[in-house]
Amino acid sequence: MSTFDYAPAPESRAVVELRSSYGLFIDGAFVAPVDGAAFKTVNPATEEVLAEVAEGGLADVELAVKAARRAYTRTWSKMPGRERGKYLFRIARIVQERSRELAVLETLDNGKPIKESRDVDIPLVAAWFFHYAGWADKLDHAGYGPDPQPLGVCAQVIPWNFPLLMLAWKIAPALAAGNTVVLKPAETTPLTALLFAEICQQADLPPGVVNIVTGAGATGQALVEHAGVDKVAFTGSTEVGKQIARAVAGSHKKVTLELGGKAANIVFDDAPIDQAVEGIVRGVFFNQGHVCCAGTRLLVQESVADEVMRKLKRRVAALRLGDPMDKNTDIGAINSSAQLERIRTLAEVGESEGAQRWSPPCELPDHGFWFAPTIFTGVTQAHRIAREEIFGPVLSVLTFRTPKEALEKANNTPYGLSAGVWTDKGSRILWMAQHLRAGVVWANTFNNFDPASPFGGYKESGYGREGGRHGLEAYLDV
Amino acid sequence: MSDRLEVRKTYKLYIGGTFPRSESGRSYEVTDHKGHFLANPALASRKDARDAVVAARAAFPGWSGATAYNRGQVLYRVAEVMEGRREQFVTEVSAAEGVTRRKAEGLVDLAIDRWVWYAGWTDKLAQVVGSANSVAGPFYNFSVPEPTGVVAVVAPQRSSLLGLVSVVAPVVATGNTAVVVASRTMPLPAVTLSEVLATSDVPGGVVNILTGAPWEMAPWLASHMDVGGIDLAGSGLDAVDLEKAAADNLKRVRRPVDADDDWTAQPGLERLTSFLETKTVWHPVGL
Numbered sequence: 001m002s003t004f005d006y007a008p009a010p011e012s013r014a015v016v017e018l019r020s021s022y023g024l025f026i027d028g029a030f031v032a033p034v035d036g037a038a039f040k041t042v043n044p045a046t047e048e049v050l051a052e053v054a055e056g057g058l059a060d061v062e063l064a065v066k067a068a069r070r071a072y073t074r075t076w077s078k079m080p081g082r083e084r085g086k087y088l089f090r091i092a093r094i095v096q097e098r099s100r101e102l103a104v105l106e107t108l109d110n111g112k113p114i115k116e117s118r119d120v121d122i123p124l125v126a127a128w129f130f131h132y133a134g135w136a137d138k139l140d141h142a143g144y145g146p147d148p149q150p151l152g153v154c155a156q157v158i159p160w161n162f163p164l165l166m167l168a169w170k171i172a173p174a175l176a177a178g179n180t181v182v183l184k185p186a187e188t189t190p191l192t193a194l195l196f197a198e199i200c201q202q203a204d205l206p207p208g209v210v211n212i213v214t215g216a217g218a219t220g221q222a223l224v225e226h227a228g229v230d231k232v233a234f235t236g237s238t239e240v241g242k243q244i245a246r247a248v249a250g251s252h253k254k255v256t257l258e259l260g261g262k263a264a265n266i267v268f269d270d271a272p273i274d275q276a277v278e279g280i281v282r283g284v285f286f287n288q289g290h291v292c293c294a295g296t297r298l299l300v301q302e303s304v305a306d307e308v309m310r311k312l313k314r315r316v317a318a319l320r321l322g323d324p325m326d327k328n329t330d331i332g333a334i335n336s337s338a339q340l341e342r343i344r345t346l347a348e349v350g351e352s353e354g355a356q357r358w359s360p361p362c363e364l365p366d367h368g369f370w371f372a373p374t375i376f377t378g379v380t381q382a383h384r385i386a387r388e389e390i391f392g393p394v395l396s397v398l399t400f401r402t403p404k405e406a407l408e409k410a411n412n413t414p415y416g417l418s419a420g421v422w423t424d425k426g427s428r429i430l431w432m433a434q435h436l437r438a439g440v441v442w443a444n445t446f447n448n449f450d451p452a453s454p455f456g457g458y459k460e461s462g463y464g465r466e467g468g469r470h471g472l473e474a475y476l477d478v
Numbered sequence: 479m480s481d482r483l484e485v486r487k488t489y490k491l492y493i494g495g496t497f498p499r500s501e502s503g504r505s506y507e508v509t510d511h512k513g514h515f516l517a518n519p520a521l522a523s524r525k526d527a528r529d530a531v532v533a534a535r536a537a538f539p540g541w542s543g544a545t546a547y548n549r550g551q552v553l554y555r556v557a558e559v560m561e562g563r564r565e566q567f568v569t570e571v572s573a574a575e576g577v578t579r580r581k582a583e584g585l586v587d588l589a590i591d592r593w594v595w596y597a598g599w600t601d602k603l604a605q606v607v608g609s610a611n612s613v614a615g616p617f618y619n620f621s622v623p624e625p626t627g628v629v630a631v632v633a634p635q636r637s638s639l640l641g642l643v644s645v646v647a648p649v650v651a652t653g654n655t656a657v658v659v660a661s662r663t664m665p666l667p668a669v670t671l672s673e674v675l676a677t678s679d680v681p682g683g684v685v686n687i688l689t690g691a692p693w694e695m696a697p698w699l700a701s702h703m704d705v706g707g708i709d710l711a712g713s714g715l716d717a718v719d720l721e722k723a724a725a726d727n728l729k730r731v732r733r734p735v736d737a738d739d740d741w742t743a744q745p746g747l748e749r750l751t752s753f754l755e756t757k758t759v760w761h762p763v764g765l
Contacts, residue, residue: 127614143606145746238728245725250718257728414727433759443761450613454621454758459706460728465756468611470621478748 006320009327011114015101021052022190024060024214025197027067028207034059039216041190044111045324045333045368053190056213058222061182064211065228068153068180071208076180077150081137088133088175090203095126098199102192106164107324109191111333111369112287114325124449125168131451132172135472139177142469144478150178151254151477152230157220159236160186160335161290161391167193169466170233171210172451177475179231180209184223187216188336221247229253233474235292238389238415238460256464256474258292258456260389261417264410265295265446266432268403269304271422275444277311280395283420283446285319285373288332289393290339292461293418295446297386298397299406305399309377316373317360331393334369343371343392350376350385355396381412389415403428411437416458420446439465489519489665491526491689492672494533495682501525506690508665511576519665522690524698527657530686531702534628534655537683542625542653546601553597553651556678560590563674567639567667574638574664588742589643596647599750603652607751616763625653626730626753627706630699632692634712634741638664641741642671645711648749650684654707657699658687661712665689700724707753710734 021038023030037055042048056064076084095102102125103118110117139148154174158166163185174181185193197212213219217240224232225247234244235258248255265283267276283295300308324332334340351357355376364370371392379386379396386396400406410419419438421429433441439457442448449455454470456462464474489508490497499505504521520526541549560567564586572582604623611619629649634641638661649656660668672687688695696713699705700723707730710717717734724731732752 242725242728245728246722249721249725250716259728429761433757439755439757441757441759443759445617445760445762448613448615448617448760450611450615450619452611453613453619453760454609454611454756456756458626458755458757462728463730468621469609470756 006328008323010323011104011107011325011327013104013108013325016105016108018051022054022194022214024054024056024064025194025210025212026060026064027211028201030197033057034063039187041109041188043108043368044188044335045365047367050108051191053194053214056184056215056219060213061219061222061226064182064213065153065223065226067208068182068211069228071206072152072180075206076175076209077178081139081178084175084178085133085136087203087205088129088136088172091199091205092126092129092133094199094202095122095129099123099126102164102195104325105195106192107332109189110160110163111324111335113329113332115327115329116287121162121165124451125164128165128168128172128451132176135173136176139472139476142472144473144476148476148478151475152179153228154179154181154231154233154475155223155226155229156181156183156233157224157236158183158185160189161287161292163189164192164196166235167196169235173466173471174233174475175209177472179475182211182213182223182229184213184215184220190214224248231255231475234258238462241462254474256466257462258464258466259460259462260415261292261294261457261461262297262387262389262413262415263293263295263418263420263438264297264299265420266299266406266410266422267301267304267308268423268425268428269301270424271304272424272444273304273307273311276422277308277315279420279422279444279446280312281315281319284395285316285331285393286447288334288371290335290391291447293440293447295418295420296390296395298395299400299409300397301406302399302401309397313358313360313375316375319360319373321362321370321372322365331373334371334392337369339391340369340371343390343394346385346388346390347374347394350379350383350396353383353385355379355383355385381409387413403432407432407435414460417461418442487517489517489669489689491520491522492669492676492685492687493526493530494536494686495676497672497676500690501529508663510573516573517666519669519689522688522695524695526688527695527698528702530657530688531628531699531704533683533686534657535704537655537681538627540681541650541655541684544653546604549651549653550597550600552679553593553600553647556674556680557590557593557597559674559678560593563670564590566670570667570670571639574666575636585640585742589640592640592643592745593647595745596651596750600651603750606747607754611758618761618763619758621756621758623652623751623754624757626755627654628704629654629656629707629709629753630702630705631656631658631709632696632711632713633658633660633668634735634737634739635661635663636737637741639667639671641712642668644741644745645709645749646685648745649709649753652750652754654753655684656686657705658685659692659695659699660687660689662691696720697723700729701726703727705729707731709752712737
């Protein structure tokens with residue numbers, strides 16, 4: 001039998017014009033950091049240095065918060081919602097116009113496959129701005145009273161897994177509600193946020209409404225703890241989320257936190273197995289598993305476990321890992337060497353604790369950071385790989401006999417961000433959906449996102465919602 | 479004046495539907511606003527607070543799983559039984575807060591009416607704060623509110639009954655269960671309220687009421703890993719340490735209110751929605 005091989009189909013990177021170094025975006029202009037510090041951002045697929053980026057310090061955070069305050073009091077909070085909305089519509093349109101450029105840059109800086117940045121991340125970014133643009137002049141209809149007021153200056157700290165999309169989740173509702181923002185992108189993925197700053201310039205957004213301060217954890221901490229900030233929004237690890245909750249204790253700052261997860265993806269014996277297998281794969285291997293709501297715990301009913309595992313392994317063996325810029329690539333690069341190390345460590349713990357490890361034959365590129373899709377079977381609830389967030393392409397498989405057992409196991413976690421249910425029985429879907437302690441339940445689907453759909457966690461997955469009417473509450477004084 | 483000697487009441491804790499004394503064996507003297515002795519209620523310990531959390535957790539599946547119609551009727555029943563004990567509450571509130579009988583009547587009436595208000599919310603809130611979401615794809619997508627779980631409530635210190643009801647009723651109306659620390663200096667109306675709750679079809683453990691020193695109990699409730707939310711209403715404005723402790727498991731926190739806050743004002747939805755989670759469910763649409 002002949003084999004069909006894919007020819008390379010690389011996306012051109014000519015559409016992106018990289019500068020050798022980037023400053024901070026404060027008060028509408030790119031400026032050098034006060035103390036001149038800088039760090040490098042690399043392409044995780046090749047380890048090539050992409051650019052040098054400014055590392056914001058205390059003085060830079062001070063300038064950015066002041067610029068945001070000025071813009072808030074002088075311009076943005078006084079502007080009619082209709083006008084604010086039109087700026088956001090403009091931004092949405094420019095994102096669409098420059099979508100290929102943004103997608104390529106995102107893939108270069110993050111390592112995710114171009115088909116995901118092109119077909120998921122960037123279209124959702126545009127959709128997010130388009131959605132919240134429309135809210136700007138309708139806040140009095142949002143259910144938060146007749147004249148809900150903005151909070152002021154927002155400190156927003158975002159992660160590296162969906163760099164521009166997380167920026168959109170933060171900035172779009174904040175601006176729609178009438179706030180101004182200082183946003184700190186993740187250390188390893190600052191480039192699309194800086195390109196977004198250019199988009200703000202093209203849209204003629206008033207200076208100071210959006211400020212981008214790049215840097216690492218210390219920069220984020222300085223921003224979150226700044227006394228001139230009225231609101232803190234953070235997406236990232238539960239550990240840092242708790243630090244932030246402690247840091248703002250006793251202040252007037254409103255906080256929303258989108259943190260870690262350890263989602264159960266539950267497959268019942270009457271599920272459409274082929275679709276479920278697709279959902280399992282999408283649930284855990286999408287974006288190399290760098291997804292807080294990833295379905296990392298597969299709970300499969302004992303009677304179909306063998307069939308599901310056979311089909312799952314066959315499907316995973318067909319995933320194409322490699323050059324993220326190739327349009328056929330399914331699994332891209334791990335975002336950083338530090339993250340790769342964390343994934344490796346936990347996978348080794350999985351083996352040493354007695355779970356069986358499996359990966360398809362899979363050639364890893366010589367340069368860059370890579371981890372083959374991995375499945376652990378024979379996992380128990382006590383195993384660390386069943387309890388801790390791995391944030392990589394690693395699936396832990398557990399089995400169950402009854403719906404109640406599935407529910408018990410699914411809820412047995414301090415997290416509560418998302419869950420999946422696969423069954424053909426309607427009443428069982430609704431019973432499971434009702435009893436799962438998770439903020440998003442995907443039934444016979446997984447990892448869908450939409451600006452109209454509230455997203456956020458129960459328990460230690462954080463508090464507050466992003467998306468839709470519910471997402472406005474985080475940015476209004478209510 | 480009758481020459482009959484009055485039969486006094488023993489004011490005890492309310493945990494899991496029963497009325498224990500403090501496991502610590504302690505009590506403390508409570509006086510009226512003029513300093514006259516009123517009673518020796520239990521001085522609850524941190525162990526009592528933890529026992530109350532266990533009771534509240536045990537009651538959570540049943541109470542959150544009850545129909546909203548059922549919860550509404552139970553809360554309305556609380557108002558009914560309070561009405562029957564109106565005189566007792568008026569006497570206790572008047573003694574505790576040092577207000578005239580007439581003023582106390584007004585406060586008690588408002589407290590009863592507040593139960594009625596929240597009782598009526600149980601089956602309406604999901605329609606007001608839930609939604610069907612128009613997503614860009616072939617999916618049915620909806621969001622519903624769900625209770626957070628066990629919620630600790632530090633009740634207002636200076637509004638012994640109305641303030642108490644104003645913070646407890648919204649927490650349990652949505653299906654949470656509560657561990658309540660009553661006003662330290664004015665705890666007697668809270669104990670009488672627990673007797674009302676015990677005879678109002680409120681399942682044991684749904685509301686647990688502790689009397690004693692907030693500073694002894696609140697830190698343990700704030701750091702308790704099986705408490706999902708905490709209302710610091712009566713903990714005093716400087717509650718930084720409590721808020722920090724609450725971050726251990728990312729409790730939903732309502733920050734303290736000014737001790738002189740006016741509880742007679744008609745509430746909005748804020749207290750109802752403070753301890754709610756929003757769950758969003760997706761399902762594909764297709765043939």
